[in-house]
Amino acid sequence: MTEEKITLTAQPPFYGTVLKNGSQGPDCAMVQTWINGLQGRWPSLPKLTVDGKYGSGTAKAVSQFQTLMGLTADGETGRNTWDALYTAWAGQKGAGEVFCGIIIVAAAKGAVVKSMQQKLDVCAAVYKSINKPETDGLFGSATGAAVRRFQREMGLSIDGMAGKTTWNKLVEATAAIRAGNPLPSAARYPNTVLKVGSTGDSVRCVQAWLGAVQNTSLKVDGQFGTGTRNAVIVFQTAAGLKADGMVGSATWNALRAAFNATL
Structure with missing residues (x-):
């Protein structure tokens, strides 16, 4: 059986x-990226602008x-061409999913967006500040919020879009979780005291x-109420900090370190 007859299921x-x-959209950029990876094997293929x-x-x-x-040469990318492109690309570059080549933004849709959502879901199981978006391939408001919250946890620039840096960190974080060694949170102190x-x-x-840290089911809703204040006081008391129920830089840093110790 020749290499051309072996077709892998593409990632994504x-x-x-x-x-x-x-x-x-991103899926079109993925096609362009794959084609650009094939010039070493087929120099006659044109170099495309990944846009x-x-x-x-x-x-x-x-x-x-x-x-x-040996496929129907209609210039369209359906399932067979998508999988064949990935298979040929993987034969040159190695199997695995890579950044599509353009920033993934709100209203985008397709395989790349769905893969991003699936990775966000994996991360949300560990970093519970991240909401779990639907894995439907549609980049709506919930997906944008999940991207922003992931960026915050990883200490990245927060813009709610998935460029190369965010994508690569998402891939890294997902792989680390699946390997049983999650990345530590790097969320930066917001430079304002958090309180009721x-x-x-x-x-x-x-x-x-x-x-x-406290192994409780404290609601994660972004609303600093009395329940959150009381939990902060418990943490501060145990950590030897001023137990005022407010989160300044000292409490933030101590709490983040304590969370990372649970990973």
Whole structure:
């Protein structure tokens, strides 16, 4: 059996939407990235601009690849072409999922978005400040919130979009969790004291960390109420800190370290 006859299921798996001239988004960028990885084997394949826009140049390159692989040369990327592209790319670069090549933003959809959501779900099981988005391949508000919260936990710039740095950290964090050695939280102190009445994702971090450290089911809702205050006081007392129920930099750093010790 020749290499061309062996077809792997792509990473990420085909989403179900045929990509063709006029299509846009991360999946189109993935096709462009895979094709660009094949020039070493097939120098005749054109070098594409990875912009996520499936124009005539991308369609022509896909058609040329299909001809080389004995597929119907229609210039469109359905399941068979998607898997064949990945298989050929993996043969050159090694199997595994890579960054698609463009920033993944709100309203994007497809296989790349679904894979990102699945990784966020894995991370949310450990870093409970992160909400679990639906793994439907649709980049809506819940997915954006999960990306922002992941970025906060990992100490990254927080913009709610998945560029190369965020994507690679998400891959790294997911692999670490699956290997049983989660990455430590690197969430930075928000430079404002958190107390009763405070809201937001920094409060979610505090609540998630307290729940893990104290092994309680403290609600992670981003609302600093009396329940959160009481849990902070318990932590501060045990840690030898001023037990005022407020989270300044000393309590933040001690709590983050205590959470990381639970991982």
